[in-house]
């Protein structure tokens with residue numbers, strides 16, 4: 001089974017990215033052949049400062065390796081080291097109906113937020129389809145907001161296969177229902193664009209301050225509280241063992257515990273759980289050349305795979 005996922009280097013990664021995409025993707029490296037990449041071509045639709053893009057690309061590489069991506073098990077690479085995907089994007093564009101792209105939420109959301117409505121932003125799902133199809137991926141672990149893009153990919157692949165003969169594997173999205181949407185400190189979906197996020201590798205003071213600002217209801221301290229509707233508990237549950245979660249839930253229901261206390265418990269657990277990741281990240285930062293070598297090796301593997309698919313698609317369409 002081949003598993004593939006990508007993440008854009010468009011800012012510091014947060015807990016939503018970790019639980020929605022990185023953790024499930026990293027876990028799959030033990031269950032199948034994982035291809036994980038840094039989507040820097042995609043990031044060009046929003047990041048226009050070259051230095052910022054370089055820095056963010058390295059940051060994502062460090063973050064992923066610090067969180068447990070094992071380059072001996074997974075193929076880890078930068079999207080732009082495999083330019084074959086851009087050629088494949090063109091071939092796929094010719095079988096992509098306009099209506100399919102016009103229905104995509106993410107284009108509408110992004111332009112509504114003021115991101116320039118250029119062709120790359122509109123055609124973004126076709127590049128994503130190319131990423132997925134180039135490596136003949138079976139499973140694509142992503143957060144719920146990316147599910148539509150995997151469905152678009154399936155539609156494009158089915159249409160291509162029907163018109164030109166079996167060329168692409170039809171992928172399936174994999175969405176973990178328990179962590180499908182990680183809430184931010186304001187209770188909306190955690191996202192760097194809403195500035196409601198908690199960084200995975202933020203400084204201690206900032207992390208604590210953000211956790212203390214999580215929005216809660218106005219139930220008085222002494223009253224029983226409902227853990228199932230509380231943003232603090234929703235985040236606590238992601239980090240906690242079952243026993244820890246059951247214990248805090250019982251304290252909510254018993255009354256007499258304020259939200260401030262729950263927030264302190266959340267911060268302590270977050271900070272402790274991420275400690276080994278932080279240590280690993282610091283070590284990696286001392287060896288940037290080593291990290292670059294990992295990405296270069298990954299690119300070589302990815303490229304030979306993409307080349308094979310691209311050649312098959314070219315042949316199927318009469319470009320040989």
Ligand code: ADP
Nearest residue numbers: 016017020021142143180181182189190191192
């Ligand atoms: P952001 O919303 O911060 O810009 P991205 O859109 O770059 O995040 O998301 C990168 C990956 O992380 C995607 O697979 C996305 O589905 C996942 N993801 C982002 N935010 C969340 C969240 N709050 N809950 C679950 N998954 C998320």
Ligand code: TRP
Nearest residue numbers: 005006007008039042128131132
């Ligand atoms: N569009 C994805 C995001 O914004 C990133 C991405 C690009 C991706 N290509 C992909 C994810 C292929 C999964 C598979 O999060």
